[in-house]
Amino acid sequence: MNIGNLIKVSLRALNNNKMRAFLTMLGIIIGVASVITMLAIGQGSKKSIQSQISEMGSNMIMIQPGTGNMGGVRLSGESQQTLKLEDYYALRDKTNYISACSPTVNSSGQYIFGSNNYPCSISGVNSDYLDIRKLSIDEGTVFSKQQIEVAAKVCIVGQTVIKNLFTNGEDPLGKVIRFNKIPFTIIGTLNEKGFNSMGMDQDNIVLAPYTTIQKRILAITYIQGIYASATTEADTNKAIDEAETLLRANHKLKASDADDFNIRSQEEISKMLTSTTDILTILLACIASISLLVGGIGIMNIMYVSVTERTREIGLRMSIGAKGRDILSQFLIEAILISFTGGIIGVLFGLGASLLIQFAFSWPVSIQLYAVLLSFVVCTITGVFFGWYPAKKASQLDPIDALRYE
Amino acid sequence: MNKSIIRLENIKRDFIVGEETVHALRGVSFSIDEGEFVSIMGSSGSGKTTMLNLLGCLDTPTEGDYFLDNVAVSTMNKNQRSTIRNKKIGFVFQSYNLLPKTTAEENVELPLMYNPSYTGKERREKAIKALNDVGLSDRLNHKSNQMSGGQMQRVAIARALVNDPVLILADEATGNLDTRTAYEIMVLFQELHKKGRTIVFVTHNPELAAFTSRNIVLRDGKVIKDAPNERIESAKKMLDALPKQED
């Protein structure tokens, strides 16, 4: 039988069982549509994270004590004390590629204002910190050099903290809040920044002079980290090298010794985050692929039923001259038609769902051409693959047995 | 001397069912010439269907040789037998075996679909002509489930005729029909016989065997009687003699 006739015969068979053909297609439609939508969501969030990170300042450098790798082993307490104020002074004064630099020391505790009580950490930093983290003052001022020198009990607060402590809408400027019983005078407030890409509230923050935290709260002389800015984004790597050499010299490390600190750039973090979203994307794609697979099994199931149900028809066709390969092609084309049509409808649904998610929920969505092509090809292949086996079985039937089939 | 179309030489066909072997045919030999109208009779289980399947190249003998148009069928492979069935044989089944939800014309076209030498137009023309020949020219677009048993059997006969087969095989083609309709079908077969077609007709009914030109009787897989019919009855006359239907 030629291909035109075969298609005609298969179309007629599908037409005779419209509902069943549609239900089979539904599996494929859902599979393809979910692959496209899931990948669009995955890639969309990856892109939005990338753009948020570059907004945060791509020339930021973070130095932490210890030898730990990114996200790696937990560090021992001892190794965490390797950064000293001298390291900060050296980076501030003896480098060419570092434009701003701030030590950090953190402590967590309770804030009290009036009858309000709010748990939050306090960060000891210097005034450069605001530039490095792209924070800006809303009202008031940053702490002065003099306030840092004398370890003044002053602080700058973020909007979330203000909301939680000043519930009656008082002006926070000049008010005294207590952090673990130590009174701090608010000299400035920060502009709202919102949530970052990891879902952290960037306004849930209190800044104080690092000296104050070291002396009055933690009673330590070492520092917990250093934030710095490279002069330009392009110079980030040079700045990292410079900082590393300087710190190794400061720490008197031999050539064979490993670093007792680690330096990360915003770029690396961005890579780490995007690799996380890549994993998310893969995960979503896997889930979607499973539904595609289930759709394929649906095709196989229907083809089996269809072959069994039409055993007599197969017998008749054979008795009037159909060859095995005619029967094989007939059922195979049926499977291809189902998966092909299902695939096209699935693509349309997938695109529609992606756009709907973008407009209705304003989620970042990025439709991937490769996802569209891939899912379509995969769906057709699954359809053919799962349709082939029952079709093959049909083509191997013995005409007499098929005719006798009840 | 007539040309022989079918020649069977000591045909045996065994079926193995579990541990047992059923000898459906135990050495059958005969030949059928072109233009003969042969009836095959015999009790149930005597091997009639088995033999017809062999004649129709749907099955192969366990032993013995079968020559169709002087070609040994046993030397052919599956695909060659399919082609033979498609070009030389027309099958009429007791249970019609029409495709469901399909019109008479499309059912009749079916054998030609598997023959690449016909175009769509030729197929349609031939199908319409075949349906005409069986008296169904007004039922071309009726679907199988919209026709009576007799009409469906006529469609099945038209389907068996459409490829101009050298051999028409009918297995109890009238078994499901009332006497009147059965006679009508026999009229059709006799007309085909007159036009020179070779027909092998399996039946239980001796009355119908009287319309054929030769009677073969099987018992337990063997031929026990094979004789030409001296007095061929006319199915047309018998039909006319039937009392008019009183509803």
Ligand SMILES: Nc1ncnc2c1ncn2[C@@H]1O[C@H](COP(=O)(O)OP(=O)(O)OP(=O)(O)O)[C@@H](O)[C@H]1O
């Ligand atoms: N596929 C098969 N498998 C096993 N045994 C079979 C098969 N086909 C036929 N037989 C056996 O072969 C013998 C002859 O069967 P066949 O169908 O040829 O009889 P028949 O003469 O057509 O009978 P009926 O008049 O009832 O149709 C029977 O005993 C039957 O059981």
Ligand SMILES: [Mg+2]
């Ligand atoms: Mg029988």
